[in-house]
Amino acid sequence: MFGFDIKPNFEHLKDVILRKKINCKIPMIEAVNDAIVYETIVGKKFIRETKDAWIYFPKVKKREELEKIKYNLNIYMNFWLNMGYDYIEYSFYAPYQLPKDIGDKTTIRESTRSWTTSIVNRKIKNMDDLEFYPWPKKEDLNLFPLEYIAKNIHEGMKIIVSVAGPMEIVRCIMDLDLFFIACVENPEFVKTLINKCIEYNTWAIEAVLSYNQIGAIWLFDDIAYNASTVVSPKNLREYFFPFYKKISHMIKSKNIPFLFHSCGNLENIMNDLIFDIKIDARHGFQDIIMPIESAYDLYKNKITLLGGLDMDFIVRQSPEMVKVRTRKILNTCGYDGSYCFGTGNSISDYIPLNNYLAMVEEWLLWNKENFGA
Numbered sequence: 001m002f003g004f005d006i007k008p009n010f011e012h013l014k015d016v017i018l019r020k021k022i023n024c025k026i027p028m029i030e031a032v033n034d035a036i037v038y039e040t041i042v043g044k045k046f047i048r049e050t051k052d053a054w055i056y057f058p059k060v061k062k063r064e065e066l067e068k069i070k071y072n073l074n075i076y077m078n079f080w081l082n083m084g085y086d087y088i089e090y091s092f093y094a095p096y097q098l099p100k101d102i103g104d105k106t107t108i109r110e111s112t113r114s115w116t117t118s119i120v121n122r123k124i125k126n127m128d129d130l131e132f133y134p135w136p137k138k139e140d141l142n143l144f145p146l147e148y149i150a151k152n153i154h155e156g157m158k159i160i161v162s163v164a165g166p167m168e169i170v171r172c173i174m175d176l177d178l179f180f181i182a183c184v185e186n187p188e189f190v191k192t193l194i195n196k197c198i199e200y201n202t203w204a205i206e207a208v209l210s211y212n213q214i215g216a217i218w219l220f221d222d223i224a225y226n227a228s229t230v231v232s233p234k235n236l237r238e239y240f241f242p243f244y245k246k247i248s249h250m251i252k253s254k255n256i257p258f259l260f261h262s263c264g265n266l267e268n269i270m271n272d273l274i275f276d277i278k279i280d281a282r283h284g285f286q287d288i289i290m291p292i293e294s295a296y297d298l299y300k301n302k303i304t305l306l307g308g309l310d311m312d313f314i315v316r317q318s319p320e321m322v323k324v325r326t327r328k329i330l331n332t333c334g335y336d337g338s339y340c341f342g343t344g345n346s347i348s349d350y351i352p353l354n355n356y357l358a359m360v361e362e363w364l365l366w367n368k369e370n371f372g373a
Contacts, residue, residue, distance in 0.1 A: 026333075217257075
């Protein structure tokens with residue numbers, strides 16, 4: 001078991017995200033991590049009834065099934081506490097099945113890793129298919145894991161709930177080449193499709209915002225790649241951003257931060273995200289697109305930047321070089337506020353464990369040297 005003796009302080013994290021503090025301890029933040037990472041750090045295995053049923057649980061009623069869920073959730077909560085985070089991330093994703101291919105074993109995973117396929121003849125192709133697709137219902141919402149975390153969360157911590165945006169759902173149920181064509185040729189179908197896709201997650205956000213232990217909402221929607229957004233800014237404004245604005249209003253009404261993640265190059269829509277949608281923080285950075293230092297220089301007076309230690313770098317370099325890069329990022333972004341440290345994406349199972357630990361150790365040392373914390 002790995003871990004660090006750090007007292008969580010979500011209110012400090014919140015103040016940094018909302019740009020209320022400068023020249024202070026830099027919090028660490030991560031999003032969705034691979035299951036094997038939690039198991040390796042905590043030193044216990046999740047109980048898996050199926051390949052992915054370790055935290056994204058179906059509804060259950062039998063006592064023995066609930067006990068298995070509690071066991072898994074205890075492992076999950078211990079990771080966030082032991083590794084120095086001020087919160088527990090909980091992913092509240094709609095129950096869509098995402099077709100995947102299977103690849104090789106990774107650094108710490110015992111089994112093979114999977115990834116999303118491109119074209120696999122998904123179920124929805126046109127307006128007629130929408131009527132017969134088995135859309136999740138409001139009663140499918142499973143709040144038990146969230147309730148358990150809320151009741152057992154460590155003092156000083158809160159829950160950051162992650163939800164999927166429209167693109168994350170569309171790619172589960174429709175071949176993306178057909179979707180891109182429809183954005184141009186069949187706008188009414190696209191509007192109807194998007195409205196159906198966001199319905200369940202809107203219910204989820206409404207439900208989770210009723211809990212006092214919720215500290216922020218994190219919207220995940222990969223709408224870009226290395227060069228630009230995957231659809232035009234015009235399409236995003238027409239089909240996607242109305243949902244973003246709606247949940248932004250819901251989140252702001254609770255006086256909690258609205259975090260946004262997307263991989264890729266978002267430069268042509270950053271003003272939309274900042275001034276129109278009013279996100280508080282952006283996550284998802286790659287050195288090949290824009291190093292975190294450059295993004296920080298551009299946006300530190302407008303929003304908070306999250307993470308930024310490039311995934312390719314932390315995978316390929318030595319622990320010593322990871323420490324050097326960590327310190328360089330913190331020296332650039334760590335004094336003027338508007339920044340939380342972490343990776344550019346997540347703690348994935350292909351990151352060498354020693355590199356992740358080196359990153360955390362250097363973050364701790366830098367904070368101690370600069371702020372005595």
